[in-house]
């Protein structure tokens with residue numbers, strides 16, 4: 001991407017970009033933490049965050065309330081209870097080269113006042129690429145376990161952890177009354193490949209790598225599903241403990257083994273920097289042959305007394321460092337470049353590769369991101385390429401090995417028409433992505449939208465995966481989302497199809513029927529409108545409350561400059577760019593037809609605000625707003641009141657129920673006092689409208 005340098009941005013450009021970055025990073029966070037299905041590499045994600053920070057540093061006044069810089073990683077997702085860790089779960093500082101390890105050793109010695117000739121033992125442990133969890137044992141019994149979450153609190157996944165054989169239910173031998181034990185839940189590479197093959201056969205989504213497969217498996221709401229997934233745990237650290245366990249980390253690991261935990265058998269005690277370097281090199285060589293993914297080695301000062309003295313800086317301990325390996329790479333031949341058309345029409349180039357083993361995982365495809373990326377790397381069909389699997393996402397093509405380029409290798413001509421429907425494909429507004437303009441006449445977009453429509457955070461129809469959608473679409477049964485709800489009428493026909501039977505057809509029909517009622521937020525998200533991810537859908541549902549009101553306000557918002565459009569654009573977190581996407585969607589008659597067809601089949605539930613507030617309190621009331629509101633714009637306040645069934649008028653009379661008095665209010669506030677009409681402060685209005 002050729003983004004404008006931060007120094008060259010005008011204030012308006014910076015504001016627009018911060019808005020875009022907040023939405024994009026939030027979407028990546030959700031993909032990673034809630035769906036365990038990252039859509040960008042770690043490096044790309046970091047680059048987005050760094051750009052956000054750089055823009056904010058230059059324009060501090062533009063820092064948004066929802067800025068990604070205000071929170072790290074993923075807050076616990078809905079579905080699981082939250083659990084606060086007794087001791088925070090921290091992260092580790094990284095080293096990438098021997099010099100940085102030497103610097104770590106020197107830092108520790110400086111801090112402790114130890115000269116270079118004093119022995120300083122260090123425990124070296126493979127850094128397992130899974131997800132960290134915290135297990136609490138009381139009187140030797142496993143009582144609960146939680147994911148790391150944001151470090152302070154995570155998700156309570158106790159029931160799921162109980163299904164993992166290497167999580168002891170009871171500690172063997174004596175243990176402090178209360179003890180927290182930390183470790184990494186992971187899946188082996190072989191189990192990951194087998195599970196993905198089974199997922200593919202069942203038409204279910206695939207996991208990007210073993211780490212995401214482990215996370216996705218542990219974060220299942222149904223523990224029976226977790227139980228069916230091959231998960232394992234290596235224990236490696238302690239949290240809170242009510243009594244002393246050991247004097248050294250090495251002894252602590254031995255104690256973990258006695259209690260019944262699995263401790264990584266490659267762990268070793270190293271005494272000198274040279275030994276550490278030798279260990280790093282040896283494990284680096286063994287890495288691709290290991291059954292599980294590791295991304296480095298963690299070095300921890302062995303003496304626990306010294307660990308205590310060293311303490312923490314920021315979010316990481318001074319007594320440990322993670323020396324990372326370079327990402328695993330391999331060389332292979334690029335056989336072809338295909339264009340995939342996504343739900344919003346984005347044309348994504350995908351490389352078909354000569355299958356190659358990258359660090360134990362067989363890779364056959366890689367994303368090429370977009371046309372600029374292909375041009376920048378000058379990737380041609382027939383080229384030999386260097387591939388990287390950085391423990392994350394779809395592998396990337398790093399570069400071409402030019403001296404192995406065959407004479408007949410041809411540069412790739414990126415299509416300017418959609419390969420599926422033939423419509424023009426364009427790049428607008430400086431975007432790197434080229435999009436098909438075919439909208440719903442494009443079968444690729446229609447299928448992708450249907451797949452999105454039934455996905456987990458949308459209509460969540462059990463047993464209706466990508467494969468089935470494609471099958472029924474090809475059959476001509478699915479023209480629009482409403483057709484999904486007409487599938488139960490075809491139950492007998494489905495039962496007779498190859499690969500189906502009476503039971504599976506019945507189950508599908510039931511699963512569809514079970515989703516005829518849906519909350520407004522999920523409904524809006526399911527529509528698959530560009531930039532309307534789960535969070536924005538929730539904001540919209542919260543704001544418009546009912547589907548009828550949402551539809552009416554969206555139609556009104558198609559007119560630029562209308563009150564409805566201003567109200568939409570001023571919802572905190574929405575903004576003008578997103579408002580425009582929504583307006584564009586509703587401006588299309590065929591989209592409205594699809595919606596009306598759909599709402600004839602399903603019932604959309606109102607987004608009911610918290611108890612005691614909202615709908616009930618305001619229905620049928622007449623409200624006047626006066627003065628300057630600080631927490632929301634006037635159009636937004638008006639729309640919110642109307643959505644809750646109130647009438648908003650301009651002048652105060654005896655019929656007025658409430659006057660909401662903002663800053664510098666004048667005559668209307670006085671009139672309210674004269675007539676004895678109830679007045680509300682802005683905060684009281686928020687509470688009444690269920691906005692707290």
Ligand code: IVH
Nearest residue numbers: 090091092125126127128132184236237298
């Ligand atoms: S020790 C306070 N040991 O790496 C330090 N972490 O980048 C606690 N990890 O969140 C962590 N293997 O998920 C430690 N042998 C190991 C590890 C390990 C993997 C993970 C862990 C942690 C992350 C930090």
